[in-house]
């Protein structure tokens with residue numbers, strides 16, 4: 369279980385955005401200073417969009433930054449559900465490198481294998497994994513279903529796998545590729561950014577239940593060893 373969990377609650381969207389942007393900027397800047405490059409994973413969904421747009425205005429040396437999605441919905445990049453399309457649109461103009469997890473692979477398992485091969489060429493671990501959470505307690509694309517156990521305990525050095533959620537999440541009912549639990553927990557820093565008191569209640573329960581949790585996010589918390597910051601917009 370994460371040794372230290374710090375909750376940051378905001379009732380103003382502006383302060384929530386500024387709070388997350390300030391901390392992510394600091395983490396990227398520190399990685400650039402220490403290693404000359406930064407490797408970060410950003411989530412998809414709706415909550416991060418205005419935060420990412422503000423983050424892109426930060427005066428960072430974006431050319432040294434590689435960004436991957438924490439997970440990807442297996443849709444064409446022209447689809448509004450595409451996570452990498454959102455990241456590419458915001459950060460490619462800044463000169464950052466944005467790497468996709470999706471591919472033209474024939475099925476979701478092959479797409480996972482292709483993503484994993486691509487990721488193996490990066491300098492691990494991640495400097496930052498920024499995670500979102502669905503109201504159903506999924507995080508990244510770690511969902512209940514046939515791939516759940518593999519996402520939590522994949523073969524050695526497997527950082528991404530294909531996932532078929534069961535049940536499918538109504539907001540984006542498609543197959544996915546996700547970072548695996550080991551790829552997430554080895555990150556130098558971890559943050560969760562969530563929106564709404566319903567999600568806050570789910571996350572509190574998941575953390576309390578840990579290993580016994582029915583929520584994927586509870587299983588992730590149980591495995592985390594670094595301090596975790598949770599940013600929550602409560603209004």
Ligand SMILES: O=C(O)[C@H](O)[C@@H](O)[C@H](O)[C@H](O)COP(=O)(O)O
Nearest residue numbers: 411412413414415500501502508
């Ligand atoms: O589905 C994805 O692509 C995600 O990366 C996912 O884990 C997301 O963070 C949550 O579903 C929350 O999404 P919202 O912020 O849109 O509620």
